[in-house]
Amino acid sequence: MVGSRRPRVLIALVALLCVVFVVIMVAGGSAGPFxxxxxxxxxxxxxxxxxxxxxxxxRGRLRVAWTGIGLGxxxxxxxEGTWTWIETVRGEEVPFPGVAxxxxxxxxxxxxxxxxxxxxxxxxAANRIRGFVDVAMIACSLLLVSWILVLDPLVSAxxxxxxxxxxxxxxxxxxxxxxxTVVLHMLAVLHRDSPDVAPLTLVGVAMIVIGAGDSAYTYAxxxxxxxxxxxxxxxxxxxxxLVFLAARLPGKTVTRTTPDAAPGQAEPRAFAMLVPYxxxxxALICCTFSYVMTGDIDPLVSWGRSALILLIVCxxxxxxxxxxxxxxxxxxxxxxxxxxxxxxxxRFRALVQQSSESVAVIDADSTIRYQSExxxxxxxxPAQVLLGHRLTEVSGRKSGLRIAAAIESVIAxxxxxxxxxxxxxxxxxxxxxxxxxxxxxxxxxxxGGLVLNTRDVHDAKELQEQLMYEAYHDSLTGLPSRALxxxxxxxxxxxCAGRDEAAILFxxxxxxxxxxxxxxxxxxxxxxxxxxxxLRAAVREEDTVARFGGDEFGVIVESLAARADAEAxxxxxxxxxxxxxxxxxxxxHVAVSxxxxxxxxADDVEQLQRNADLAMYRAKSGGGRRxxxxxxxMLAGLVERLELEADLRxxxxxxxLALHYQPTxxxxxxxxxxxxxxVRWHHPTRGMVSPLDFIGTAEATGLIVPLGRWVLTEACRQxxxxxxxxxxxxxxxxxxSVRQFEHGELATMVAQVLAETGMPVDQLCLEMxxxxxxxxxxxxxxxxxxxxxxxxxxxxDDFGTGYSSLAYLRRxxxxxxxxxxxxxxxxxxxxxxxxxxxxxxxxxxxxxxxxVAEGIEDSVQLEFLRGLRCDYAQGYYLSRPLPAAEAxxxxxxxxxxPIGEPVPSTR
Ligand code: C2E
Ligand code: MG
Ligand code: MG
Numbered sequence: 001m002v003g004s005r006r007p008r009v010l011i012a013l014v015a016l017l018c019v020v021f022v023v024i025m026v027a028g029g030s031a032g033p034f035x036x037x038x039x040x041x042x043x044x045x046x047x048x049x050x051x052x053x054x055x056x057x058x059r060g061r062l063r064v065a066w067t068g069i070g071l072g073x074x075x076x077x078x079x080e081g082t083w084t085w086i087e088t089v090r091g092e093e094v095p096f097p098g099v100a101x102x103x104x105x106x107x108x109x110x111x112x113x114x115x116x117x118x119x120x121x122x123x124x125a126a127n128r129i130r131g132f133v134d135v136a137m138i139a140c141s142l143l144l145v146s147w148i149l150v151l152d153p154l155v156s157a158x159x160x161x162x163x164x165x166x167x168x169x170x171x172x173x174x175x176x177x178x179x180x181t182v183v184l185h186m187l188a189v190l191h192r193d194s195p196d197v198a199p200l201t202l203v204g205v206a207m208i209v210i211g212a213g214d215s216a217y218t219y220a221x222x223x224x225x226x227x228x229x230x231x232x233x234x235x236x237x238x239x240x241x242l243v244f245l246a247a248r249l250p251g252k253t254v255t256r257t258t259p260d261a262a263p264g265q266a267e268p269r270a271f272a273m274l275v276p277y278x279x280x281x282x283a284l285i286c287c288t289f290s291y292v293m294t295g296d297i298d299p300l301v302s303w304g305r306s307a308l309i310l311l312i313v314c315x316x317x318x319x320x321x322x323x324x325x326x327x328x329x330x331x332x333x334x335x336x337x338x339x340x341x342x343x344x345x346x347r348f349r350a351l352v353q354q355s356s357e358s359v360a361v362i363d364a365d366s367t368i369r370y371q372s373e374x375x376x377x378x379x380x381x382p383a384q385v386l387l388g389h390r391l392t393e394v395s396g397r398k399s400g401l402r403i404a405a406a407i408e409s410v411i412a413x414x415x416x417x418x419x420x421x422x423x424x425x426x427x428x429x430x431x432x433x434x435x436x437x438x439x440x441x442x443x444x445x446x447x448g449g450l451v452l453n454t455r456d457v458h459d460a461k462e463l464q465e466q467l468m469y470e471a472y473h474d475s476l477t478g479l480p481s482r483a484l485x486x487x488x489x490x491x492x493x494x495x496c497a498g499r500d501e502a503a504i505l506f507x508x509x510x511x512x513x514x515x516x517x518x519x520x521x522x523x524x525x526x527x528x529x530x531x532x533x534x535l536r537a538a539v540r541e542e543d544t545v546a547r548f549g550g551d552e553f554g555v556i557v558e559s560l561a562a563r564a565d566a567e568a569x570x571x572x573x574x575x576x577x578x579x580x581x582x583x584x585x586x587x588x589h590v591a592v593s594x595x596x597x598x599x600x601x602a603d604d605v606e607q608l609q610r611n612a613d614l615a616m617y618r619a620k621s622g623g624g625r626r627x628x629x630x631x632x633x634m635l636a637g638l639v640e641r642l643e644l645e646a647d648l649r650x651x652x653x654x655x656x657l658a659l660h661y662q663p664t665x666x667x668x669x670x671x672x673x674x675x676x677x678x679v680r681w682h683h684p685t686r687g688m689v690s691p692l693d694f695i696g697t698a699e700a701t702g703l704i705v706p707l708g709r710w711v712l713t714e715a716c717r718q719x720x721x722x723x724x725x726x727x728x729x730x731x732x733x734x735x736x737s738v739r740q741f742e743h744g745e746l747a748t749m750v751a752q753v754l755a756e757t758g759m760p761v762d763q764l765c766l767e768m769x770x771x772x773x774x775x776x777x778x779x780x781x782x783x784x785x786x787x788x789x790x791x792x793x794x795x796x797d798d799f800g801t802g803y804s805s806l807a808y809l810r811r812x813x814x815x816x817x818x819x820x821x822x823x824x825x826x827x828x829x830x831x832x833x834x835x836x837x838x839x840x841x842x843x844x845x846x847x848x849x850x851x852v853a854e855g856i857e858d859s860v861q862l863e864f865l866r867g868l869r870c871d872y873a874q875g876y877y878l879s880r881p882l883p884a885a886e887a888x889x890x891x892x893x894x895x896x897x898p899i900g901e902p903v904p905s906t907r
Contacts, residue, residue: 007249014245017043022234032229037084040237044080047240048073050247054199061119062196066247068114069203072107073243079103080236087228096221097168104214105168108175111207115182118200120189126325130318135185137276137311141283142177144304148290150219152298172218176211183207184275195251202249206242209235276315280308361449364411364442366391366403369449378456379434380427391452399423403436407450410440421457432458474547476525477532485546485554486605492558493599493608502599503566505555506612507535507573510591510624512551514774519583526583527590538576539569554612563598563629570594570627593619597630614638621696623801645697647683652706656682659714660881663890664731664852667866667873670899672891674731676767676874677715678881679707699739708740709749716759718884722891723763730891733765733795738772741779747786754790761791765816769797773812781812788813795852800840809847817844819870821855828860838868845869862899 024035051070055063082100086092094100123131150173155166183204190197213235220226287301352359358375362368367390371383392400392407399422410416417439424434435457441447472484480488492502509531516524528551535545535553544556555573557566573592580587595616602608611630618637619628651657661675681689698704712734719732740746754761766787772780773796784794795816796809800823809817819840826833837853844851853865856875865873878895 010245010248014241018234018238018241021237022231025229025231025234028229033227034088034229036229036233036237037080037088040233040240041077041080041084043237043244044073044077044240047243047247048077050244054247058196061117062194064117065114065119065200066196068110068117069243069247072111072114073240075103075106075110076240077103079106097165101168101171105171105175108178112178112182115186115204115207118186118189119191119194121191121193123189126318126322130315130322131185131189133311133315133318134188134276135181137308137315138184138279139177139181140304140308140311141276141279142180144283144301144308145286146173146177146215147298147300147304148286150215152300154218169218169221172214176215176218179207179211179214183211184279188275197252199246199249199251202242202246206239206246209242210239213239280312283308356455358452358454360386360391360452360454361441361447362391362407362452363449364407366393366407366450375454378454379424379432395422395424403438406436406438410438410450411442414440414443416440424454424456432456433461434458474549477529477547479532479536479553480544480546482546482548482554485544485548485556486609488544489556489605489608492556493605496558496562496599498600500598500600501558501560501562503557503562504597504599504608504612505557505566505570505573506595506597506609506616507553507555508593508616508620509551509577510593510620511774512590514771515583515588515590518774518777519586519588523583523586523588527581527588530581530583531577531590534576535573538572543569563596563600566596566598567627567629570596574625574627591625593624594627595619595630596627601630601632641697644689644694645701648681648694648697648701648703651681651683652703652710654684656684657707657710658682658883659711659718660883661718661887662874662881663879663887663895664733664872664874665878665895665899667853667862667870667899670895672730672895673872674733674763674765675719675887676733676735676881677711677718678735679711695737699737702739702743704737704739705743708736709753711735712750712753713757716753716757716764719763720757720759722888723760729760729763731763731765731793732759733767735767735797736772738768738780741772741783746783747790750787750792751790762793765793765795767795767797767818770799770801773809784813796849798854799844809849815849816852817847817849818852818854821875824853824855824861824865824875825857827864828858834864837865841865841868841870859897866899 021035021039025032048070051066051073055066055070058066079100079102082098082103083094086094086098086100151170154169154173187201187204190200194200213232216232216235217226220230220232226232283304287297287305290301291297352372353374355372355374356378358378359370359372360368360375361370367388368386371386373383375386376382386394392404395403402420402422406418406420410418417437419435419437421433421435423431426432433456435455437453439451439453441451442449472481472487473479474481489502489504496502512524512527515527528547531551532545532547532553535555539545539555539557542558544554546554546556548554555566555569557569559565573594577590577592580589582588593616595612595614595618597608597611597615599608602611611634614634614637615628615630618634619626622628658680659677660680661677663672664674664676665671666673679691679695681691681694683689695704698707715732715734719730722730736746750764750766753759754764772784787794793815794813795818796812796814797818798820799817800820817840819837823833823837823840827837828834841851850871852872852874853861853870854874856862856865856873856877858877861875862873862877877897878899879890882890
């Protein structure tokens, strides 16, 4: 508290001043009264100022207390000032009683109030009452002492004095009594946590010094022995020097870590307990002394003694009551705590017994000293059976060895823990996997052993393994899943370390969606199971075949020449899937698109998989049924595709699309009977983009719907324009995509366009590929019927490239069959192919459909088809697709390559 340098200097200074003052007083002489008067005025004034300043810096009761001390000192300053003025300045005798006495005595009530208001701890009512009794005891004792020593002689001596003089004379010793009482009380009750406990204690000491001085002064005055400049003057100087010091001392910093003591629990200090008794003993000694000296007992002393005895009895009674209360309270607390402890022990016991773990305490040699009963529920063994046995012996040889090793590992370190998994035999003979946590509490006096917490984790482990298997395997085919594929791929890449020793194949079945959609998921699943079996059979034992989901599969090929081997595997897979699959009563054909990527071309697994994906996409977009190996250009292709997609979104709005028209020619008459509208995209930077490059994107993004509507409107508008003013009825063929069937009501859209453009319905032909017949069959069939009801002609485009059989066609209301260019291409060469085309033409005719041959590029093909009595033809040989204006001219002027003699009709 007084730890820093400043307070030490201050204390030293004050001490020095006091010593100097005392020395001057002792030395006496003429300077004595002057120094005494002036010095006291100055020190009292300083004490007053310092106290008031400190009061400003304090709050609450402390502020009140310091203000009181300050104001008391001000009063005293007034008294001392007046005295000094009269005695030192005016050189006169100070009158008694006089104005100075007002100041001196005025200090006492102010200080009494101030010191009663110092902060005290919260107290119970009983404590407070006892406090008052204590104050009364002190006051009574001091009064007795004062009476015997000062007051009584004063009263006797002052019998001749005026009542005022006597009263004032008595005022000084009484003030001393009051001050000392108040101070003793304050010291007893002062809050020990108060920041000003030391300064206030010092003020208390100062007041006792001043009080003693007052009493001594009165005593001296009584015997006419007082003179200004006497040694007793030092008591006031020293007293107020201490007040000044107290007001200047720094307070203690209060950290409120402990809350104030609860009421009734503020423990009285030994000092507080003793002070009243000390005072009483002092008073009684004084009484006895007076009796011995005078041989007489003053009635007031006798009254005082009686009062003291009464007060002591009162205090004893209070203490007794309080003790009884305390004992009861303590008994109740003990009972309460005992009940709490019992409850907590019961709770703990129940926890251990009901726990899903077996808890045991074993010695270092594994002898079981404590075993919770829960072991019976978990492992079937009653706890008593195990007690006293060595765990290493009862848990079987292998587990015993492992447990012994685990004990060995924890035994060295106090509180060290180890967890092991060991098989344990259940009482019913089953072997269960147990997780055992061994904690070394050998050094813990409450335990003194190794604590074993054992759980049955058998089912959890099994479930975990099951879940692991599920995560790593495809439930339908039992093949590894994508996750396991990836893990194995990571390992394979690590093994091959950049050499050409690992490659992957990504497989996607062609036409699987159609099977699923038309025959149902059960058939799709059955097909996938068979495909998986064939894939497994087509690879080596050590190669991984995984199913990624849907109809996607992956193969990891690891070998010294992975690229070549992967190609060979792809070949074997394609061949293996060629034979039809038997699903229910049906025979199904599926082909596969394969993307191949080599680890040597990729930096990491992600890149390798992306490469394979790109290659697979290429194989797929190239028409499927093929193998594509990754090459870096594919990545550029991907970027290009994404750009194309973005551009296509605005192409329609920017009017970048146009239609070209390819004539359809009657093979019998050589006349142009109609046109097929084919969309073209004049891309601002890429130039002309083929529909083959953007129709797929339009389909994937759904843009095909507005695009399709635009094509239909434009084609109809053109057909109406060409028909205007002529009697000629031209057929306009417009391609529709299967996606247009899926998005919205196609028949309604067609009807609207026909109405908008004024196109006669019988002049419109809608071309669609076999995919329309294979996806969402029933819904598409209904849509086709609605189109048919409108009166629109329906044509099957690119016939022969899809997966439908001719027989399948019967279900659909198709009017025209367009034989794919790939068949026409092979005409004029191998006989088998010619036979194929002729079969298609014949079968088409037998189904009542007209046949159109696509892609005729030379006269040989043309003649051939005429010979087969195919109805119509299209092809570069006759005319390329042309812009509307040129097509219009061809319509007027005729074809560049006119067809020869008309053939007789067979229709
Ligand atoms: P498609 O409906 O089978 O159209 C015939 C395609 O064969 C046209 O290609 C045409 O230019 C081409 N072709 C015609 N004669 C010959 C020939 O003698 N030799 C060769 N090598 N090719 C010939 P194009 O215009 O590139 O269209 C390709 C495909 O894009 C079309 O095949 C059609 O499926 C689709 N398509 C074109 N326009 C549209 C459209 O407006 N909507 C939809 N949904 N698809 C369209
Ligand atoms: Mg077409
Ligand atoms: Mg076609």
